[in-house]
Amino acid sequence: MKLYYTPYTCSFAPHIVARELGLPLELRRVRLGAEARVLTDDRDYRELSPLGYVPLLELDDGRLLREGVAILRYLGDQDPAAGLSAPLGSFERAEQDQWLTYINSELHKTFSPWLFHPEYGEASVRVAGERLQPRLALVDRHLDGREFLGERFGIADAYLYTVAGWTKLLKIDLAPYRHLAAYLARLDQRPCIREALRAEREDAKP
Ligand SMILES: N[C@@H](CCC(=O)N[C@@H](CS)C(=O)NCC(=O)O)C(=O)O
Known part of the structure; x- marks a missing residue:
């Protein structure tokens, strides 16, 4: 492949x-x-x-x-x-799809104007920044007391790690999102x- x-x-x-x-x-x-x-x-x-x-x-x-x-x-x-992809027909799989969709449409695409489309201009960057805050906060609350999005490391974690990692590139302060920050730091060490x-x-x- x-x-x-x-x-x-x-x-x-x-x-x-x-x-x-x-x-x-x-x-x-x-x-x-x-x-x-x-x-x-x-x-x-x-x-x-x-x-x-x-x-x-x-x-x-x-x-x-x-x-x-x-x-x-x-x-x-x-x-x-x-076990990276949850079993077909399970509720766990539906939850995984929920995260994949959320990361794709609510996080990934909110970052896009900043990272890949400077032509969208200043205003769209500001709006993207504002939209991102509650979306990161939701993930942060979910990660309180959890190691991964689901029971174990899965495909949605690979995606969240990648997309949330852009906060570093953009120097977005993760201090308000300490569970997310700790999650990213843990995954930084994953072989x-x-x-x-x-x-x-x-x-x-x-
Ligand atoms: N809908 C696509 C979007 C992929 C996407 O936005 N890729 C970005 C990199 S993260 C890209 O290639 N951007 C280049 C561009 O938009 O010209 C997906 O979810 O796979």
């Missing part, structure tokens, strides 16, 4: 999951933007992903899967026994997360 990715973006979440499960994954780095390119072979990335965004998963038979949540679920389901980070750094070397 190939994962089309860009360092420090949401594509880090499926990268973490693939490593947690020991799935064979080739990294294909993408330069985002109006003229998005696959850097390994200087290919026009929009031929693969028409809107030019990561992540994108390419299976060994050439089939393509877009959308981070779908990719996370697909990867997690490759090894049900590992597969460290390995994924190292692999993306190595891959970025000229």
Whole structure:
């Protein structure tokens, strides 16, 4: 399988999951933007992903899967026994979907104007900042007394770690969200997360 990715973006979440499960994954780095390119072979990335965004998963038979949540679920389901993807039909799975959807639509997309679309302008950055506060607070309350979003580390944790980690890039003070801050610090130490980070750094070397 190939994962089309860009360092420090949401594509880090499926990268973490693939490593947690020991799935064979080739990294294909993408330069985002109006003229998005696959850097390994200087290919026009929009031929693969028409809107030019990561992540994108390419299976060994050439089939393509877009959308981070779908990719996370697909990867997690490759090894049900590992428990990263909750069992089909269980309430736990519905809760996991609840978090995946929340992270995608309420957190990830609220960060977007800051990180990837400066053209949205100052006003949208201010509004995004205001919208983010209650959304982070909700996650923070949930993590009070919990190690992970669910009973164990799962695909939604890989996504939350990635997206909430952008608070560091943007220098958003996490002091009001101490449970979330502690959660991120714990996951910073998780071996597969460290390995994924190292692999993306190595891959970025000229
Ligand atoms: N709906 C997509 C959105 C993915 C997305 O926003 N990716 C960002 C990186 S985190 C991106 O590639 N942005 C480039 C752009 O919008 O041009 C998903 O959830 O996978």
